[in-house]
Amino acid sequence: MTDSAATVAGYKAAAAKAAIDLVKPGMRLGLGTGTTAAPFVEEVGARVREGLEVICVPTSEATRAHAAALNIPLTTLDDTPHLDLTVDGADEIDDQLRLIKGGGGALLREKIVATASERMVVIADDSKLSKTLGSHPLPIEVVRFGLNPTMLLIQALAAEAGCEGEIRLRRGEGDRPFVTDQGNLIVDCAFPRIAEPEVLAFALARVPGVVEHGLFLGLCDMAIVAGANGVKIYR
Numbered sequence: 001m002t003d004s005a006a007t008v009a010g011y012k013a014a015a016a017k018a019a020i021d022l023v024k025p026g027m028r029l030g031l032g033t034g035t036t037a038a039p040f041v042e043e044v045g046a047r048v049r050e051g052l053e054v055i056c057v058p059t060s061e062a063t064r065a066h067a068a069a070l071n072i073p074l075t076t077l078d079d080t081p082h083l084d085l086t087v088d089g090a091d092e093i094d095d096q097l098r099l100i101k102g103g104g105g106a107l108l109r110e111k112i113v114a115t116a117s118e119r120m121v122v123i124a125d126d127s128k129l130s131k132t133l134g135s136h137p138l139p140i141e142v143v144r145f146g147l148n149p150t151m152l153l154i155q156a157l158a159a160e161a162g163c164e165g166e167i168r169l170r171r172g173e174g175d176r177p178f179v180t181d182q183g184n185l186i187v188d189c190a191f192p193r194i195a196e197p198e199v200l201a202f203a204l205a206r207v208p209g210v211v212e213h214g215l216f217l218g219l220c221d222m223a224i225v226a227g228a229n230g231v232k233i234y235r
């Protein structure tokens with residue numbers, strides 16, 4: 001039986017609550033994007049109201065708006081290029097803490113912010129754990145210029161794995177494409193099983209129209225995962 005939406009929301013909140021213990025006064029924080037990162041932003045907002053001094057870089061315009069509404073002090077990577085800690089969600093986490101991210105379309109800023117951080121901690125409900133990456137489609141951010149040749153190169157890689165890539169559409173808005181905060185498009189590729197994420201990451205990085213992909217390799221230091229049996233830490 002799969003957990004109800006309310007149960008999963010409770011797991012996400014529990015993971016976010018556990019992650020707030022990692023936040024110390026004076027820290028420079030990266031704030032992730034999505035329905036798991038959102039309760040963490042709420043936790044940071046609550047601590048800021050109590051007097052905690054932190055400065056934060058959001059990973060999306062949605063998170064920027066959320067954090068600003070909570071009066072969380074914000075900065076940019078141009079002004080604050082080194083961060084102490086980023087806390088973000090993930091679409092999939094394997095046992096080597098390799099991730100698929102970008103379900104919410106923020107993968108480019110998320111990867112830039114995570115890379116600028118001393119530590120990246122992922123918070124998740126336990127449905128995100130996976131033995132082999134590939135249960136979630138891999139989001140690939142592409143520039144609009146030369147979209148057709150870029151799609152052909154991505155499709156060729158996808159075809160080798162027996163899948164196709166599809167340009168992400170805006171939910172509920174007919175066939176209008178989803179546009180990222182950087183003005184790019186997302187191609188979702190449902191690779192059935194990503195046995196060698198590093199090999200796929202290398203191949204995708206060689207496609208000139210690919211700005212970034214949702215494989216986060218060697219970036220995550222810790223995962224805080226909540227489920228029916230409580231909160232577990234993976235390092």
Ligand code: 5RP
Nearest residue numbers: 034035036089102103104106
């Ligand atoms: C956004 C992301 C999110 O962290 C990821 O999609 C998980 O989202 P959620 O916590 O809503 O399940 O990578 O680009």
